Amino acid sequence: MSLAQNAYIDASNVYESSLENSYKKDNGVFYTDLPLAEKMLMELKLPKDTVIMDPCCGSGVFLYAAKKHGFVNLFGADQDKNAIKFCLNNINNVSFAACDSIGRTASTLLSEFELSDQPDVVIGNPPYVPLLGDIELNCDYLFRRRVSDFGNNLFVAALIRAFEIVKTDGIVSYIIPKNFLHVAGYSLLRRTILEEKTIISIIDIGAYFKNVRGEQIILTVKNCAADRKHKIKLKKLSSNRFVSMCSIPQSFYKDEILIFNCSEDYSTYKKLTSSYQTLSDLCNGYVGRGKSMSKDAIAGKEIRKFGYKNHTVPTTGNKVFIQNIYSAEAGIIAAFGGNMEATQTVTVFTDGDEKMCRYILGILHSRLCNLFLYKYCYNYSKLTMHTDAKYLKKIPLPSTNQQEIYFDSILSLVSRLESNDYMSQEWFDCLEELNQIVYKAYGINKKESDYIDCEVKRIQSKRWIPNG
Structure with a gap:
């Protein structure tokens, strides 16, 4: 110089x-x-x-x-x-x-x-x-x-x-x-x-x-x-x-x-956006911020993946609660909300009944869904974003036929994730099984799933990966 x-x-x-x-x-x-x-x-x-x-x-x-x-x-x-x-x-x-x-x-x-x-x-x-x-x-x-x-x-x-x-x-x-x-x-x-x-x-x-x-x-x-x-x-x-x-x-x-x-990134996007309907197409309920001012309403910081820090997961109802702040390192953090109320720091998704809500809850926590949000909705943003309706409604969902085949399996895994000790080995085993079932529901082949696994594990915190 x-x-x-x-x-x-x-x-x-x-x-x-x-x-x-x-x-x-x-x-x-x-x-x-x-x-x-x-x-x-x-x-x-x-x-x-x-x-x-x-x-x-x-x-x-x-x-x-x-x-x-x-x-x-x-x-x-x-x-x-x-x-x-x-x-x-x-x-x-x-x-x-x-x-x-x-x-x-x-x-x-x-x-x-x-x-x-x-x-x-x-x-x-x-x-x-x-x-x-x-x-x-x-x-x-x-x-x-x-x-x-x-x-x-x-x-x-x-x-x-x-x-x-x-x-x-x-x-x-x-x-x-x-x-x-x-x-x-x-x-x-x-x-x-x-x-x-x-x-x-x-x-x-x-x-x-x-x-x-x-x-x-x-x-x-x-x-x-x-x-x-x-x-x-x-x-x-x-x-x-x-x-x-x-x-x-x-x-x-x-x-x-x-x-x-890379070319795999491009081809994955084209497959997910051209071969599937979206959450907006298949779910007619409400997607938006919580509105409750009650002291008993659920706040975003109270939610963890498939559960709550200080609340029992409801058994019935038609709501999913999602932390409104999304980071690439943590991905989606959501739980079944039943008929509880939520504050502005929560994105609320509603549908017909608890079965469809828990099915969507399983999809949201999958690596495939988190890759879609991070890359194709938030455009690789390294900063925190919001899980607002305009992003969630873009999420692709499996075809009706595929839903019928894997619907009960996903519900069963979500139930186990709700009841197992949070972040225990059994909990992580269920989460990995959920990821593999979701890949099958979307018709994702081994090469495509390996790419998604690699990309999401690269961006997410090690705490979400068993044994780091």
Whole structure:
């Protein structure tokens, strides 16, 4: 590392640390480190005469990285005048402008740099914060309306504007929240990008930034419609490098964009979503939060797998109680609720009678169901999620014929899991037997079940695996 690079990194760290945490949080400002900026830039494999712009440049790390690697046509903008002053003092031979690059039109931004042509690449880490309260856009009505329709977040506005700034067939590569891939509020923006743009790659970088809630991805998009055969490259950040996982046809996605880490992952998803009905199709009862305010109502922390810490499992009724907080390490934690009441920290599932409820309870605790939730509903989130209806209703259930064959076996195992000593060897033996019966009910073959076993055991806590 050169002395000049050390000096830049030190100065950038000092500048970032000078910003109040409240300011950074309120404005969604969190700076990218140089190693990640360099990896993003190198991933694009650009010729050295490429015109590169970072419209939300902050301390200019992406442009510093580009200059370091021999690029010469570099432009950066930021509405923070102090940030631009820092860039001018610490990065030579790069054009900088202090201006609002999100609220102002693309043509206005280009005129700041006296650019007659649009840049080839827009790269960076735009701010992400909901546009609520004091955080608002200074822009025309129609642009503000589009942002509202597409998700009402500052990163949404930055992404829309980036597609206007970059040339046709140009590239936008932005770090954005991972929940963009599946949260309902971003649905219209996702569908628009899938229909009108070419997604080159999605790189899962996990919870990369300190003090930033949630996980992030690097979304790289070409500013033109995709070819019918185009495939999106899915990658992840591992051991300080971008590792390829698999490639998925862009035409496969219609709205939610799921990350698959290998071909087995993709084929398992297709089988589970194309060959089975869902919980929503087969169960007509209520799925939602508990509503009771009673001191005797069951809270989420009182529930354990197939039972309760301080309550006896009821024998009759039509409710299943599920801890509303879901983590990949623990998976589903649920018990038969009978006719008891539950608080807001519990997701309540109801159906016709105790038999169907206990059958569903067995399915929910299976490794197959936990893999489906973790990968295909929560999109590999390392953070805690909620077992809300929109996720649970997607769970696939065996066909009616398969239900008839294995229904009583699953009920019997659930009954034994309720009565055996919690987490005893007998309890774990029953749980393993339940997993194998569920595989048979879904028609999962040995190769597929081995893959599911391996994946779930890899992500779950050792306490749920006999002998660790």
